[in-house]
Amino acid sequence: FPGRLAYKTISVLYAVFQKDAIRYFRHVETALFSSLFAGNTVLAYHDLSFLENSALMKLLIRISHQKARKVGFITTTQAGRSRLLSWGVASTQICVAPNGIDLEQFVDLKPARLKPNLPNTEKEIGFAGSLYPGRGIEEIIEAAQILKDSNFFVVGGQAADIERCERIAKRQGITNIHFLGFLPQQIMYQYLAAFDILIMPYTTDTPTYRDMSPMKMFEYMAAGKPIVATDFPVIREVLQHNGNAVLVSPDSGTALPDGIQWCRRNPQEAQRLETQSHKDVANYTWTKRDELIKTGISADTSVFTKASTAPTKHLNNHT
Numbered sequence: 506f507p508g509r510l511a512y513k514t515i516s517v518l519y520a521v522f523q524k525d526a527i528r529y530f531r532h533v534e535t536a537l538f539s540s541l542f543a544g545n546t547v548l549a550y551h552d553l554s555f556l557e558n559s560a561l562m563k564l565l566i567r568i569s570h571q572k573a574r575k576v577g578f579i580t581t582t583q584a585g586r587s588r589l590l591s592w593g594v595a596s597t598q599i600c601v602a603p604n605g606i607d608l609e610q611f612v613d614l615k616p617a618r619l620k621p622n623l624p625n626t627e628k629e630i631g632f633a634g635s636l637y638p639g640r641g642i643e644e645i646i647e648a649a650q651i652l653k654d655s656n657f658f659v660v661g662g663q664a665a666d667i668e669r670c671e672r673i674a675k676r677q678g679i680t681n682i683h684f685l686g687f688l689p690q691q692i693m694y695q696y697l698a699a700f701d702i703l704i705m706p707y708t709t710d711t712p713t714y715r716d717m718s719p720m721k722m723f724e725y726m727a728a729g730k731p732i733v734a735t736d737f738p739v740i741r742e743v744l745q746h747n748g749n750a751v752l753v754s755p756d757s758g759t760a761l762p763d764g765i766q767w768c769r770r771n772p773q774e775a776q777r778l779e780t781q782s783h784k785d786v787a788n789y790t791w792t793k794r795d796e797l798i799k800t801g802i803s804a805d806t807s808v809f810t811k812a813s814t815a816p817t818k819h820l821n822n823h824t
Contacts, residue, residue: 517542527802537565544575547802551581552713553588566593579798581718584739588716600801603743605791606723610691616699617692619658628769629656631700633693634721636662639710641735642670648762649682657682658700660693697728702768705734706761715739726786731775733764743789749782
């Protein structure tokens with residue numbers, strides 16, 4: 506903590522002396538600190554649900570009402586924008602910029618070799634992400650129990666979460682779910698390319714389900730495979746049912762396996778969805794996000810119009 510505090514203090518003070526810069530932060534405390542010393546401060550925050558009762562966020566919003574301070578907010582979803590508006594942030598101080606993907610990492614991507622000793626199945630189902638309770642792993646385990654003729658591969662998760670999930674699967678006699686653990690990003694992409702269907706289940710117990718912009722969503726789209734995801738409004742900002750994905754009801758034990766089965770029984774339609782999602786992901790590159798933020802700061806976020814031609818100082822203060 507002392508090291509982080511010292512680094513944040515030094516970074517903000519350095520930014521303050523860059524008088525023509527726009528100061529872009531990912532932590533509310535650094536944005537607040539910056540706004541107290543100088544204007545042209547931006548807070549870019551992904552999961553606003555964690556700031557619901559934040560006293561620092563409330564103070565930053567109060568400061569943002571002072572036009573001379575020039576404070577703006579960047580969120581990844583329209584749902585996040587609505588949340589900021591409900592907190593009293595002016596619409597002219599909000600820029601919506603979804604997360605993205607580096608498509609170059611998916612060019613000529615060679616699929617990973619799955620375990621050779623596994624029996625051939627009709628479909629190999631893949632998931633990548635965190636495994637803490639409520640994140641969707643419970644739905645995956647249940648789907649594996651229902652679809653016994655499939656192999657489910659889970660990439661990611663902390664060691665303790667993997668052990669907990671393996672115990673649950675073993676207790677229920679489930680043998681067709683395989684936990685691969687943490688993998689380097691590029692290796693993980695090779696696994697995504699090897700799976701036949703990619704799943705993205707969430708539940709109403711997921712803390713961020715109201716305003717999240719999942720990184721894996723764009724990685725799945727770039728991998729060019731059929732996607733079965735939970736149908737939340739925030740997911741529908743990018744994925745559309747029967748347009749570029751299959752969206753299924755949340756908190757249902759059978760919805761996820763039903764969505765997987767639909768992809769199996771309708772291979773041509775599933776291919777159409779994966780082709781469309783692979784096409785759509787071109788709109789969500791990091792370069793396009795950068796351009797969107799610059800446009801938002803200079804146009805939509807009118808508080809920054811005077812600094813629209815100033816260089817942007819990116820201080821990577823997140824850990």
